[in-house]
Amino acid sequence: MKTIKVLLIVSIVISTSAFIATNPNEGYKIGDTATDFQLKGVDGKMVSMSDYLDAKGFIVIFTCNTCPYSVRYEDRIIALDKKYKEKGFPVIAINPNDPSVSTGDNFKAMQKRAKDKGFTFPYLVDEGQKIYPQYGANKTPHVFVLNKEIDLFIVTYIGAIDNNSYDARSANIKYVEDAVEALMVGKTPQVTTTVAVGCAIKKR
């Protein structure tokens, strides 16, 4: 009897862990409350969303140095920050890749990239890869537009920056801009989720 009990417990443990393992990227849905974080930026300082007292929301972008799609979107990410920081929706970029798997994404390389491109926004390390799974980011670049309600960060848009991953000039639907513009006038974004091709996040 005892053996059966042990076997039963063991099998329950195995099946639960298998279930968790197959759903690693559940992540946030629209309307969920996003977790704040405290992550190191390329300037060595720790950054949290709660540091931004005047922010009305955030454009959180999981991106990296090495993915060609991220590179093609860099100028557009800078433009988003320049356009919306003053209006209360700054960009926060988080690099979710494990540098032991993707050496081009190590801290030094991130510092260099931020300097070369003149990033106007914090570029943070997801140390220990704890934040991106909570958000449910599964590729780079992957955007989460958050709206601040009292002291909560509500997920209002998840997906791509715009509808042309190759070329900014040919993009004619700017999902992130549309979402932020809607939030600025107190409306709900019309398009709340989109998919786009990107590079899988590099895990250890």
Next chain:
Amino acid sequence: MNMLEKVFLILLILAFATCKSDPEKRNESANFEIEQLNYQSLKPILYKNDNKTYVVNFWATWCKPCVEELPFFEKINKIKNVKVILVSLDFPDQIESRLVPFIKEKNIQSKVVMMIDPDQNSWIPKINKEWTGAIPATLIYNSNKRKFYEQSFSYEQLQKEVTKFINYENN
């Protein structure tokens, strides 16, 4: 018709016959063009209805895990009644500089086509509504069964999955 004319005619027929089989082996030739598709022109590739099992792999030369599993797809392509189609998501402005040299260097034998629609949000959910857009991703189907995989494969895993389709076909 004299002997010489007969020989010439036979040679001519042979030449045409060789020409006809050429498109199948186009990756081998020095100059080849890669079909550039949008969703409408890709669609027929995703819904072929014959006795073959199709393995449609979405990849790009810049995607490391994709490149690592390519040899497995090449191997699977040799199985009878299995046809692998590699749908490249490389950037359209890097076809000549990256994609073509890559295919030549690796001597890729499977059919390679390119998806050039930059508005991924418009076509990714049509391929499979669960697809997040991350690659590698693979669709395996035949006339009876279809399944989408957003994952990397080992050769053993791929062979096991493809076998399920072949066996289903035979039952």
